[in-house]
Amino acid sequence: MSLNIRLVVNGRRHAAKIEPSISLLDFLRDTLGYKGVKICCNTGECGACTILFNGKPVNSCVVLAADAAGAQIVTVEGLAEGDKLHPVQQAFIDTGAVQCGYCTPGFIISVKALLDRSKNPTAEEIEEAVSGNICRCTGYAKIVEAIQIAAERLQGRS
Amino acid sequence: MEYFEPKSIGEATSLLARYGESARVIAGGTDVIVDMKSREEPSCLVNIKRIPALSYVREDKGFLRIGALTSIREIEMSSLVRQKLPLLWEAAHQFASLQIRNTATIGGNVCRASPSGEMLAPLLVLEASAVARFARGEKKLPFGELFLGPGKTLLGAKGLLREIEIALPAERSGSVYLKHAVRGAMDIAMVGVAVLVTPDAGGKKAKDVRIALGAVAPTPIRAKSAEKALRGKAVARALVEEAARRAAAAAKPITDHRASAEYRRWIVEALTGKGLAQAWKAATGKEVDG
Numbered sequence: 001m002s003l004n005i006r007l008v009v010n011g012r013r014h015a016a017k018i019e020p021s022i023s024l025l026d027f028l029r030d031t032l033g034y035k036g037v038k039i040c041c042n043t044g045e046c047g048a049c050t051i052l053f054n055g056k057p058v059n060s061c062v063v064l065a066a067d068a069a070g071a072q073i074v075t076v077e078g079l080a081e082g083d084k085l086h087p088v089q090q091a092f093i094d095t096g097a098v099q100c101g102y103c104t105p106g107f108i109i110s111v112k113a114l115l116d117r118s119k120n121p122t123a124e125e126i127e128e129a130v131s132g133n134i135c136r137c138t139g140y141a142k143i144v145e146a147i148q149i150a151a152e153r154l155q156g157r158s
Numbered sequence: 159m160e161y162f163e164p165k166s167i168g169e170a171t172s173l174l175a176r177y178g179e180s181a182r183v184i185a186g187g188t189d190v191i192v193d194m195k196s197r198e199e200p201s202c203l204v205n206i207k208r209i210p211a212l213s214y215v216r217e218d219k220g221f222l223r224i225g226a227l228t229s230i231r232e233i234e235m236s237s238l239v240r241q242k243l244p245l246l247w248e249a250a251h252q253f254a255s256l257q258i259r260n261t262a263t264i265g266g267n268v269c270r271a272s273p274s275g276e277m278l279a280p281l282l283v284l285e286a287s288a289v290a291r292f293a294r295g296e297k298k299l300p301f302g303e304l305f306l307g308p309g310k311t312l313l314g315a316k317g318l319l320r321e322i323e324i325a326l327p328a329e330r331s332g333s334v335y336l337k338h339a340v341r342g343a344m345d346i347a348m349v350g351v352a353v354l355v356t357p358d359a360g361g362k363k364a365k366d367v368r369i370a371l372g373a374v375a376p377t378p379i380r381a382k383s384a385e386k387a388l389r390g391k392a393v394a395r396a397l398v399e400e401a402a403r404r405a406a407a408a409a410k411p412i413t414d415h416r417a418s419a420e421y422r423r424w425i426v427e428a429l430t431g432k433g434l435a436q437a438w439k440a441a442t443g444k445e446v447d448g
Binding site for chain 2: 059064066128132
């Protein structure tokens with residue numbers, strides 16, 4: 001049995017026929033082609049597939065695509081404006097907070113969500129915001145630095 | 159796989175009555191989707207996420223009522239929960255990652271009935287009830303009787319959890335939830351201990367003591383003998399240590415990749431002692447002495 005859904009991804013409307021058991025991760029990658037959403041643990045533990053679901057960060061591997069009917073989704077592809085990267089993306093590049101890069105889209109989305117809800121996050125808030133994202137290269141110090149710089153730039157402080 | 163998105167509780171319970179054991183209920187999905195990927199798909203999936211008005215936290219004449227579809231994050235962000243049920247707030251705060259807290263529901267955590275389910279030991283200590291709907295009507299199931307084994311509750315295949323009902327604990331009570339895990343909140347608890355202590359009017363004796371243990375038996379359990387060691391008695395260090403030993407004796411842990419049974423028993427003893435001291439301090443402002 002299949003199901004028709006409509007949703008908005010990065011501001012663009014999509015309509016699709018889906019299997020009810022498919023995860024939002026598989027749907028975004030394989031049906032719609034948003035490959036910036038990474039598949040890794042596929043069990044909700046590593047954060048590589050993090051997206052914004054109606055503004056909130058979730059692991060798309062443990063959400064049903066069916067639940068996204070009517071939802072607003074943002075993936076890492078939706079952050080840049082044309083050629084201009086989002087301040088969070090630029091801060092990750094400027095600080096070298098990227099090693100192999102596989103976890104980076106998930107981190108960037110978690111950080112975007114953090115800075116949407118807290119303009120001037122404390123060290124504790126930063127740690128909490130990305131505690132569900134694993135960097136297997138263990139480059140956390142640079143990532144935290146990138147988050148602090150992104151917060152400052154978004155506030156126009158540097 | 160047959161798939162349904164019932165729009166009312168009544169519609170959902172009639173589906174469960176019709177499909178019985180072959181139906182699987184899905185709410186947030188953080189457990190069910192993983193199962194569907196790693197094991198077999200159920201022959202029928204009942205997605206209750208579209209049933210309206212099942213996500214709320216409200217106070218009602220001495221009770222806090224939490225709708226089954228309330229996310230763990232909503233519980234964590236609720237000022238009502240933080241103020242009235244700090245124990246439940248703590249468990250929500252230590253619940254996996256932000257991404258999972260945004261998705262997982264309290265109803266799912268309860269119905270999953272994992273021995274290590276983060277919200278369960280606190281709900282046992284709070285003596286909460288599960289308000290469940292069956293095709294024939296509604297039943298109120300006390301948490302003390304709700305859990306039958308891993309993944310098994312009194313709801314069976316045909317009941318649908320509608321609401322968690324929690325009587326507000328005495329104003330002067332103190333409570334704490336302690337979790338032992340390697341990777342902090344992200345990790346599944348090796349041991350979870352929830353403690354609630356209500357001192358008497360004089361602030362010397364423990365009028366009421368409740369202790370619940372998670373991840374150390376096939377279901378979350380109350381450590382009744384440990385509670386008895388302190389109830390009605392003047393709270394002193396030797397008695398707290400005795401209660402902690404009894405809690406460890408009540409635990410029936412398994413050895414697995416997370417920890418050995420012996421280690422888990424030690425942790426139960428340590429956390430129960432610590433939890434009682436912290437709860438007593440939260441309630442009375444005083445350290446346990448003597």
